[in-house]
Amino acid sequence: MFVHHVYFWLQHPERVEDRAALVAGLRKLSKVGTIRQHHIGVPAATDRGVIDNSYSVSWMLIFDTPEDQDSYQVDPIHLQFVKECSPLWSKVVVYDSIDA
Numbered sequence: 001m002f003v004h005h006v007y008f009w010l011q012h013p014e015r016v017e018d019r020a021a022l023v024a025g026l027r028k029l030s031k032v033g034t035i036r037q038h039h040i041g042v043p044a045a046t047d048r049g050v051i052d053n054s055y056s057v058s059w060m061l062i063f064d065t066p067e068d069q070d071s072y073q074v075d076p077i078h079l080q081f082v083k084e085c086s087p088l089w090s091k092v093v094v095y096d097s098i099d100a
Contacts, residue, residue: 001062001063002096003060003063004069005060005061006094007059007092008055008056008091011090022056025085029081032072033075034071039058
C-alpha cells in the first residue's frame with residue numbers, strides 16, 4: 001500500500017468560494033483510475049499542542065503500489081487539476097508513506 005497525503009494552504013483562506021473550488025477540483029481528480037481510496041478533509045476542531053490545523057484542505061489517497069502513485073502523478077486528470085487549481089493555493093506539503 002502507498003499513502004499519499006497532501007495538505008493545501010489557500011492563498012485566501014477566508015474565501016469560501018476558493019475552498020469550494022479546490023474541493024470541486026479534488027472531486028474531479030478522484031476519477032484517476034489508479035486511486036484505490038481517497039478522502040477530502042478540512043481541519044478538525046481539535047486543539048492539542050501536537051496538532052497543526054493551519055492548512056485549508058487535505059487530500060489523502062491510497063494506492064496499491066508506488067507505481068500506481070507514479071502513474072497518478074502524470075495522469076492527464078492530475079495535470080489538468082494542477083493547471084486549474086494551483087492559482088488557489090500558496091503552499092502544498094506532501095507526506096508519502098508505505099507499509100512498515
